[in-house]
Amino acid sequence: MTFTLKIWRQKSPDEKGRFVTYEAHDVGPGMSFLEMLDGVNQGLIAKGEEPVAFEQDCREGICGSCSLVINGIPHGPDRGMATCQLYMRRFPDGAVITIEPWRARAFPIIKDLVVDRRALDRVMQAGGYVSVNTGGAVDGNVLLIEKDQAETAMDAASCIGCGACVAACKNASAMLFVAAKVSHLALLPQGKPERTRRVKTMLDAMDREGFGSCGNQYECEAVCPKRISVRFIATLNREYLRAGVVESGLPAEPESPHAESA
Amino acid sequence: MMKLDPKIPAGPLETKWDRHRFSEKLVSPNNKRRITVIVVGTGLAGASAASTLGQLGYQVECFCFQDSPRRAHSIAAQGGINAAKNYQDDGDSVARLFYDTIKGGDFRSREANVYRLAQVSAQIIDQCVALGVPFAREYGGQLANRSFGGVQVSRTFYCRGQTGQQLLLGAYSALCWQIERGQVTMHPRTEMLDLIVIDGQARGIVVRDLVTGRVSIQTAHAVVLATGGYSNVYYLSTNASGSNVTATYRAWKQGAAFANPCFMQIHPTAIPPGDEHQAKLTLMSESLRNDGRLWVPKIAADHRPPGDIPAEERDYFLERRYPRFGNLAPRDIASRAVKTVCDEGHGVGPGGQGVYLDFADVLEQQGQDVVHERYGNLFDMYNRITGEDAYHVPMRIYPAPHYTMGGLWVDYNLMSTIPGLFVVGEANFADHGANRLGASSLMQGLADGYFILPYTIGHYLATAKLSPVGEDHKESCAALQRVTGRISRLLNAKGRRTAASFHREVGKFLWDHCGMSRNKAGLELALRSIPALREEFWRNVVVPGSGEAFNQELEYAGRVADYLEFAELLCHDALHREESCGAHFREEHQTADGEPKRDDTCFAHVAAWEYREHAVPTLHKEPLAFEFVQPTTRSYQ
Numbered sequence: 001m002t003f004t005l006k007i008w009r010q011k012s013p014d015e016k017g018r019f020v021t022y023e024a025h026d027v028g029p030g031m032s033f034l035e036m037l038d039g040v041n042q043g044l045i046a047k048g049e050e051p052v053a054f055e056q057d058c059r060e061g062i063c064g065s066c067s068l069v070i071n072g073i074p075h076g077p078d079r080g081m082a083t084c085q086l087y088m089r090r091f092p093d094g095a096v097i098t099i100e101p102w103r104a105r106a107f108p109i110i111k112d113l114v115v116d117r118r119a120l121d122r123v124m125q126a127g128g129y130v131s132v133n134t135g136g137a138v139d140g141n142v143l144l145i146e147k148d149q150a151e152t153a154m155d156a157a158s159c160i161g162c163g164a165c166v167a168a169c170k171n172a173s174a175m176l177f178v179a180a181k182v183s184h185l186a187l188l189p190q191g192k193p194e195r196t197r198r199v200k201t202m203l204d205a206m207d208r209e210g211f212g213s214c215g216n217q218y219e220c221e222a223v224c225p226k227r228i229s230v231r232f233i234a235t236l237n238r239e240y241l242r243a244g245v246v247e248s249g250l251p252a253e254p255e256s257p258h259a260e261s262a
Numbered sequence: 263m264m265k266l267d268p269k270i271p272a273g274p275l276e277t278k279w280d281r282h283r284f285s286e287k288l289v290s291p292n293n294k295r296r297i298t299v300i301v302v303g304t305g306l307a308g309a310s311a312a313s314t315l316g317q318l319g320y321q322v323e324c325f326c327f328q329d330s331p332r333r334a335h336s337i338a339a340q341g342g343i344n345a346a347k348n349y350q351d352d353g354d355s356v357a358r359l360f361y362d363t364i365k366g367g368d369f370r371s372r373e374a375n376v377y378r379l380a381q382v383s384a385q386i387i388d389q390c391v392a393l394g395v396p397f398a399r400e401y402g403g404q405l406a407n408r409s410f411g412g413v414q415v416s417r418t419f420y421c422r423g424q425t426g427q428q429l430l431l432g433a434y435s436a437l438c439w440q441i442e443r444g445q446v447t448m449h450p451r452t453e454m455l456d457l458i459v460i461d462g463q464a465r466g467i468v469v470r471d472l473v474t475g476r477v478s479i480q481t482a483h484a485v486v487l488a489t490g491g492y493s494n495v496y497y498l499s500t501n502a503s504g505s506n507v508t509a510t511y512r513a514w515k516q517g518a519a520f521a522n523p524c525f526m527q528i529h530p531t532a533i534p535p536g537d538e539h540q541a542k543l544t545l546m547s548e549s550l551r552n553d554g555r556l557w558v559p560k561i562a563a564d565h566r567p568p569g570d571i572p573a574e575e576r577d578y579f580l581e582r583r584y585p586r587f588g589n590l591a592p593r594d595i596a597s598r599a600v601k602t603v604c605d606e607g608h609g610v611g612p613g614g615q616g617v618y619l620d621f622a623d624v625l626e627q628q629g630q631d632v633v634h635e636r637y638g639n640l641f642d643m644y645n646r647i648t649g650e651d652a653y654h655v656p657m658r659i660y661p662a663p664h665y666t667m668g669g670l671w672v673d674y675n676l677m678s679t680i681p682g683l684f685v686v687g688e689a690n691f692a693d694h695g696a697n698r699l700g701a702s703s704l705m706q707g708l709a710d711g712y713f714i715l716p717y718t719i720g721h722y723l724a725t726a727k728l729s730p731v732g733e734d735h736k737e738s739c740a741a742l743q744r745v746t747g748r749i750s751r752l753l754n755a756k757g758r759r760t761a762a763s764f765h766r767e768v769g770k771f772l773w774d775h776c777g778m779s780r781n782k783a784g785l786e787l788a789l790r791s792i793p794a795l796r797e798e799f800w801r802n803v804v805v806p807g808s809g810e811a812f813n814q815e816l817e818y819a820g821r822v823a824d825y826l827e828f829a830e831l832l833c834h835d836a837l838h839r840e841e842s843c844g845a846h847f848r849e850e851h852q853t854a855d856g857e858p859k860r861d862d863t864c865f866a867h868v869a870a871w872e873y874r875e876h877a878v879p880t881l882h883k884e885p886l887a888f889e890f891v892q893p894t895t896r897s898y899q
Contacts, residue, residue, distance in 0.1 A: 012811070028537055030649070035539045038762075045760045045815060050806045053814055055329065057502040059542045060643070062427055063333040085646050110473055111812045118450065121330050125442045129435035130394045134314040134712045137385070137392035141349065144403025154396040154421055157428060161332055190394045 001027040001093040007052055008100045013108050029089035034059060036088055053112040059084040061225060064160035068113055069100040074164035074223040082162060082225040102163055104172035106210040117163050119209040120177060126205035127198040128181040130190050143189045156184040158226045165220035171212030176220040178202050179236035180228050186239055196246050199239040264519060264872045266884045269673040270374040275890045279378045283717055287724035294319035297723055298482040300467055302454045302509055304331030306704060307687025308488030309433035310711030316445030318716060323480055324446050325469060327453040327504060332434045335490055335502040336707060339426025340547040342408060342418035343704040345383040350407055354415040356380045361891060362413045363702060366592055367695020368844035368860060369893035372886065374674060375692045382713040383705050387419055389712055393432040397421055410700040411548050412592035418701045423547055423639050429704055453817060454509045456741045457516045464683035465731050466738060468745045472817060475810040477745055479733040484682045484719055487513060491666035491688040495825045497769025499663035500532055500545040506821040507828050510670050510689050518678040519870035519882060521671035521691035524836035527698055527845050528778050529664035530596035533647055534616040543662035544647055546640055548700045551589045553624040556580050558617050562607035568618055568656050579603050587898040594697040594845040595898055597661035601778045602856060611658045620656035661778060665703060667694040671870040675718035676710060681726060684719055686710035696844020749809045752819050757802030761819040764799045768829050776836050781849040785837040789830060796826040831871060831879060838881060841865045862893055
């Protein structure tokens with residue numbers, strides 16, 4: 001198979017980028033999209049030209065490194081997969097394919113198709129954890145967790161932090177990313193003690209980093225390689241509302257044992 | 263002269279670690295603030311070590327080459343993590359996990375280390391639960407377990423097929439907390455390119471900022487390497503493409519012994535290689551062998567579709583050869599059995615490199631829903647890559663390089679032969695002997711990082727005499743020059759071949775001669791051929807672009823240059839070990855029916871190699887004494 005690729009090239013953050021057209025020849029249907037790009041790059045390197053910079057690592061859809069907008073859609077045309085899991089049999093022979101980086105204010109371009117996603121790490125550092133020391137943890141079976149609850153937490157926790165949700169959103173919002181972590185930890189007893197603080201600090205960090213707010217268009221869910229549901233954004237909003245109530249001093253949960261003993 | 267002192271505490275096995283911890287010196291809280299520790303790598307071992315050291319009060323400088331610490335390759339581990347919890351009440355115990363691991367490693371690991379690993383295994387699960395890792399649960403709310411290859415109890419904890427991801431995200435979240443607290447400074451997209459040794463102590467590293475290309479010196483009181491394994495020396499492996507040998511290899515060149523490099527795990531269940539453009543082999547979790555049955559047609563070169571081959575014309579070769587363990591035989595044994603049937607011409611699929619992994623029985627007995635719940639994501643993954651539907655046709659699988667039991671030599675305290683250089687996780691050699699059991703790498707990485715290193719490094723820091731060193735020290739400058747010299751050499755070669763073409767060539771060579779089975783003639787041929795390839799590399803490689811910018815090809819070429827040297831060390835070790843044990847199979851040493859023959863008289867030792875400039879590395883041996891278990895012939899028949 002042969003393809004015409006229109007690839008975004010940009011030497012550095014400050015320089016202007018542009019689309020450059022390349023031909024990919026001798027592509028087999030069983031080749032992955034990234035292997036097809038490897039082939040183009042090998043040709044460029046052999047000619048002494050700079051290859052197209054793009055990110056990849058595990059190539060099995062779990063590390064979250066790969067980050068290409070393919071024909072306008074983050075991670076390409078299929079749902080529930082990362083760029084590295086896309087195979088060329090998905091495209092008709094001779095197709096023209098446009099390849100761009102994630103585009104968002106919070107993700108400055110480093111080079112070509114590589115962007116700086118450290119903003120997501122900083123949002124996590126603002127509260128995406130349970131503050132427990134190493135050592136002295138109680139036995140893992142002390143706190144029983146309903147199977148369904150654990151499964152839902154796992155659905156949320158499966159986020160790979162690729163940032164496709166941001167790239168797909170016209171507001172470049174990181175709501176799905178934040179919602180996944182807030183929901184994962186709020187669903188588990190271990191995450192409950194810090195849930196009030198967590199939701200606020202993470203959302204504050206999200207705003208600070210220049211991510212937009214949710215526009216309820218659900219594009220994030222549509223491109224998420226782990227099919228994380230926008231229902232978690234609803235959970236996030238509930239957690240945020242709850243945090244506001246708790247902070248204002250009203251009892252958030254009427255069945256609170258402290259209320260009974262008073 | 264290098265001296266290997268494993269520093270194993272005396273006394274009964276069960277109390278070695280407790281007594282050792284008590285006898286260790288501590289660093290006072292006030293002094294910890296003034297101590298800087300470098301941690302390189304943020305996989306399970308690195309992230310857990312960095313976060314715990316930060317929590318203890320040390321100043322931690324943490325490095326990874328990925329854009330975020332959360333992307334380290336531990337993330338890709340699928341199956342699970344072992345722990346001697348005995349929640350199933352099926353006869354598990356610390357002693358049994360210890361024995362399974364020692365036996366699984368074919369009696370080529372240290373008793374004391376392995377026992378300690380089994381002891382802390384239960385704590386790891388508790389710690390991970392406390393961090394919010396969403397392990398699979400039973401309906402009653404308790405933690406669920408599954409069984410895994412090479413053992414007869416059910417002790418593996420899991421998060422669907424994404425256990426590594428969830429454990430790493432747990433360790434990453436702990437790291438995030440320490441970054442927020444200012445105890446850890448994270449340096450993503452920063453690659454370690456050399457080690458700085460001053461007065462015989464590891465005192466820093468040379469790093470390259472992968473965005474700006476700036477090369478700089480980072481000094482500290484101790485250095486921890488958590489940089490993973492070197493399976494990518496084979497070019498095609500299940501590892502992430504960024505995983506590499508550079509950090510450990512550079513440490514070797516500065517005086518750290520490299521132990522058992524030839525102990526290389528080939529995982530039996532990867533999707534078979536396709537065309538030459540292929541960049542990696544995708545692993546299908548070992549858990550599939552719980553329900554899938556491996557078979558090949560009895561008639562060689564039988565090209566009928568699998569459905570047309572009647573049961574009596576199928577060879578369920580693992581069940582036939584290893585009736586007691588069947589399809590759950592350990593990885594090394596299963597891989598070799600696959601290779602044997604393929605070499606005999608029974609392989610299926612392109613090039614005869616593949617065997618069937620068939621789910622027809624479980625689908626018929628338990629239905630598609632059950633299979634979907636257990637393995638849905640794996641079946642989807644298989645479908646995406648091969649275009650085949652494993653609910654209707656059997657999967658095809660073939661072994662692939664996956665994990666390296668070998669690594670930098672460390673003593674009981676996880677310290678290498680360079681004082682102040684500690685090595686944790688897959689990067690060290692310590693616990694898995696000649697073969698690792700499934701779901702044990704996650705256990706070892708977290709054991710090292712959360713529970714072992716934080717104790718042992720304290721004793722070193724409390725007792726070592728560490729004079730202040732600066733970036734202008736002559737050893738620092740020398741290390742910096744080594745790095746910049748290599749970078750400019752790579753950029754100035756201006757040849758005609760890409761680094762990938764050399765990588766593919768050396769990888770193919772190793773796979774053919776130092777892969778699943780090895781022999782003297784092949785290894786000697788490899789040792790003669792690799793230097794020529796290396797010489798051509800430096801003469802004829804092409805690396806476009808500049809060193810003072812983001813340059814992925816430069817990063818890659820540097821790693822390939824190290825593979826081209828490291829490949830030789832691998833072959834030297836495989837050549838020296840005139841026995842078959844675990845994953846290391848020497849064709850000269852096998853029984854009449856093809857089972858490996860171990861030699862405990864001559865080879866019950868750790869082979870630790872010392873670097874020598876322009877010469878064959880020097881072999882040092884650490885004898886393995888078995889006080890508590892009796893090495894037996896490892897039989898899974």
